Amino acid sequence: MKLAIPDLSLVVLIGPSGAGKSTFARRHFRPTEVISSDTCRGMVSDDENDLDVSEEAFSLVRFIAGQRLGLGKLTVIDATSVDQASRAPLVALARQFHCLPVAIVLNLPAKVCQARNRERADRQFGAHVVRSQRLRVKQSLRGLQREGFRHVYVLDSEEAVDAAVVERQPLWNNRRHDHGPFDVIGDVHGCFDELAGLLALLGYAIECDEGDTEPAYRVTHPEGRRVVFLGDLVDRGPKIVDTLRLAMDMVASGVALCVPGNHETKLLKKLRGKDVKVNHGLAETLSQLEAAGEGFARRAATFIDGLVSHYVFDDGKLVTAHAGLKESMQGRGSGGVREFALYGETTGETDSYGLPVRFNWAAEYRGRATVVYGHTPVPEPEWLNNTICVDTGCVYGGSLTALRYPERATVSFAALREYCAPVRPLAAARPERSAQHASDDVLDMADVAGKRVLHTRLMKTLTVRAENAAAALEAMSRFAVAPQWLIYLPPTMSPSETSAVAGMLEHPNEAFEYFAREGVARVVCEEKHMGSRAVVIVCRSAEAAARRFGVTTGEAGLCYTRTGRRFFDDGALEAALLERVRTAMDTAGLWEELATDWVCLDCELMPWSAKAQELIRQQYAAVGSASRAALGESVAVLETALAAGREVGELLERFRTRAALADRYVESYQRYCWAVNGIDDYRLAPFHVMATEGAVHVDQDHLWHLGTIARLCEAGEGELLFATAHRVIELGDEASRAEGVAWWEALTAGGGEGMVVKPIDFVAKGKKGLVQPALKSRGREYLRIIYGAEYTLPGNLERLRERAVAGKRALALREFALGVEGLERFVAREPLRRVHECVFGVLALESEAIDPRL
């Protein structure tokens, strides 16, 4: 006997002790699929036969089963389950997880069971036990279907048990192997002409063979595209029979798939003679069907009866259902799933038109699969959390809409007229803000808190620890700009390994060596500016900002720091800076060239003192002031002592050196400080055009970025915008490398910060995966600011050389991957929470304890 079992089901073995349930389970299922009540007894009490721990053991059985079913794993319960009372919780569990309960009854003669029990030392209970269990099995047999088991298999003999073959069947809704492409069409409601028009628009060829008894349609698409109908083909509209015929023929020929709508279900009930309330819509269908003849109605009934509640396509990436489907129900089968797919969820309230108030499941949707649905007429299809409703109310005079998949574009065909007046007027024209923007106004704690595992394009999985997320929560809540603007945070940057050159902590050689080792042939060296990292987002207009970022503040851009704080306290100053960039974009023609009305630039903003004023006053200037005064006076006293004949020559030399280093320290930081009285005193050096509409420019090499920015700077008014000097170095060419070193020496001789070395490609992969996107080689004088005035003294430098860059590098890579991922998601118009989790992740990683001098 073949036992057909759905892929995702809860199989309950039923039979008295000794019926061979465990042996059967072993033969037909994987050991991990079987949960044995005896094993659970053993787990909780060390005794597999202890009947006093039944409650604990079964609660463990149900717990394990629940975890497995939650994960979508077939599960077999190996217990006697001879009573309805013991089966009921299992059926309930299957319902809870929307999978099908299956009963397999091993209904063997008592003699066989007893004989087997006798062979086992631990089953020395009386014959009456088995007799009683067998009796209860017999009594159960008839009621199993009614208890809720969708399949019931009874094996009456040892031969039957031996001959049984378990056959797993995929659920009807499982079309994961089917990758499309599809055109998913919303509620047609008998609007045949519009359907034909839309199909033509989508490129389908429709041929009609008039035939002897009824016409037959042959629909094809030159590119092999197929249609998925979202149900509600019938009722209300003018050409219900034609619509059904076309859809049925398309499904029969394989050019279409169809899920049922609530209107089909109701029609089927009526056709099956059940008592349903016939409203105007249904009456229309019935009269049209009647005209088409008995045979057609039967054919329609069979068709509707065969429809599957929903489909899961394309490796689980696409789900279609009439009224949508939440994640926990996708790919599952239960009455609950079918109900949801047909009717959606209601709040239990009714509105002023007497219609049920629908619960907006899509607003809560967090699933990976794109869900395309209909059921609720909307003025225009709109994405919300990766779901889209394509019922654009054709029968009410709206239009018939298809979503092209995987293109994710919609195609609509306007209704030729209004066929039916809606009970509730369709929402007026498109609201000012998109549903997604409105939904994104408030992010959820559950999307950021705790330990998080993120999946990014550049790094497969990436973990953010709970304590880091906790640290980020405070920073994000108290100091960061509104999340709508915060689409990107730049990664930290590692220095090159400690230099082998005597007297140097950093040198370009090590950076070149690192990239060469990773198989990078060309690098670009960019002058490193000593200012503050700034992300600048500029929109072409306040309207563009509202449209794309969903902000309601009237702002048309902003400038924020690497920790997401607004850069300027002075709004006028920020506006002036943004306006300069905006005008430069205009003049350079970059809006058109990049086909965008917003841009996200990664920049350095100078002077350093503009943002770090307090830090400089309280730390750098303070150290400078204290050291110069203290060392200066010490030198003077030592000179007097020397003149008086004390043997302080060596000490004096040392203090003179220290005093000179203190002077150089002050010069080092002073270089990066100047007074700012207006926008013209600032310098903005963009170095990455991170993203524009539809594109994250990580596929462009750095020369494109620098070139584009050079044009922007050229077009800029005044001195604010300035291009970053750079050199391209061929790592395989010694002369080229030497040129790079010479350039760095020239830059740093004058006290410059140094340079940043990047692979020529924005994203470079090496032997061990992602390569550092950039390494910095900082100048000897500049490093005084970081390591202290006296770090170059012989005794000091040796000790400072022991520094480990590995931790910093691991962090830099993860932040880079997250930064890019956030932008990719933003550009793909994913919900804000998906962007925010990346940005939040970068901020969280920044709370890792890493030597701040690196």
Place this chain on the structure above:
Amino acid sequence: MLFTLRTTRAPASDLSYLLAKRPERVQSFALAFGQAVVFYPEVSDEACTAALVLDVDPVALVRKKGEARSLAQYVNDRPYAASSFLSVAIAQVFGSALQGRCRDRPELPDEALPLRAHLAVVACGGGSALLSRLFEPLGYAITAEPHPLDARHPEWGPGRYFSVTLEATKRVSELLSHLYVLIPVLDDEKHYWVGDDEVDKLVRHGGEWLPDHPERELITQRYLKHQKSLTREALGRLTAKETPDDPDEVEVAQGREEKTLERPLRLDDERRAAVVAALKAAGARRVLDLGCGEGKLLRALLEDRSFDKVVGVDVSHRALEVAADRLHLERLSPRQRERIGLLHGSLTYRDARLAGYDAAALVEVIEHLDPSRVPALERVVFEFARPPTVVLTTPNAEFNATFADLPAGRFRHKDHRFEWTRAEFEAWAAGVAARFGYAVSFAPVGAAHAVLGPPTQMAVFSRVDAEVAA
């Protein structure tokens, strides 16, 4: 760090006996944090100067433990400014002089000499006024030469570094003990952990002069790094009489500013009482304290049996740790423990954990939010958490005019992003009530000014439950 000590009492070279360091030699002493070198740049019968140069090793200073540090811990003024390092060096290098002993000339330590001490440089956040307050009562003539923060940037203002010269006729041991205690007091830092034995040191070196010093409280506080219990103990031992117990615990620096302004009003207590009363009046039993900080309101709510469950929420993990500590969560009985909960959360993120309470209190919280984030808070509280009652307090900006120390246009607290006038607050609250289906009433908190109104304003929101349409 440089310290010189000069005398003009003839024969001045007696100073070398007092300091127990031979005048012609240059002597080095290895200390835990670097080198101390003592020498005499000037020795004659008329004048003698001893110099102590301290060469602190800046790299070793920070290469001890592996914990995370800020950059400021690597690059700082510690190797240069006179600090507890210098006190330690004085005690170790001039130990006998500090104690008033002299082996070769036992009579010398008891003699008061004309002395001039010079320190380069002293960090003194209080400016030269503090120097005078500390040293003048001890009889010193003081000269403080300020060092500019940055000569090229006078707009950055003056620094906190001075070269200081003190002149007086004193015993050497007396002067050294003054410096020993007061250098770290000026600096207001210690390079080592301050524990009980610091009290002993203070009593040993300050016992003679500190009890009569008008700034003894400030000196004791700063010397003991502001640890109140130690300060109380030291003051008690120094003055040998009880100081009244301060019931308030150490407040974190963040809150000091606002507290100082509002203290005379005891506004904090009044506010808390008003909020508790409003919550009780609403019949709330399960209450959220959103932005609970260190838990003062939570404690008040716990003390009142009419509240079954009290849950504090704060965005600062640190504040919650302090709250857990203050509420003695570890030591509560299981029944009491069940009444209290602490959640790390933010009011700008929707949070399922906040649903199902009778009331939420937001006491002096909203003004800490950027105005652009206020709409998110509105939805999180009034749309998603949606408790039947919301009690919200915030400063009344109009009242600020009564704070003499607060310049016009400034907020009461550095972290306040805005402060509302009564009209602004009431307009905002009415808007929220209308949008989210609440009724709102207002109440003043604290002694009100006739024209400017109360220091704190409070709104009580009551949910108007929508009828389910039939």
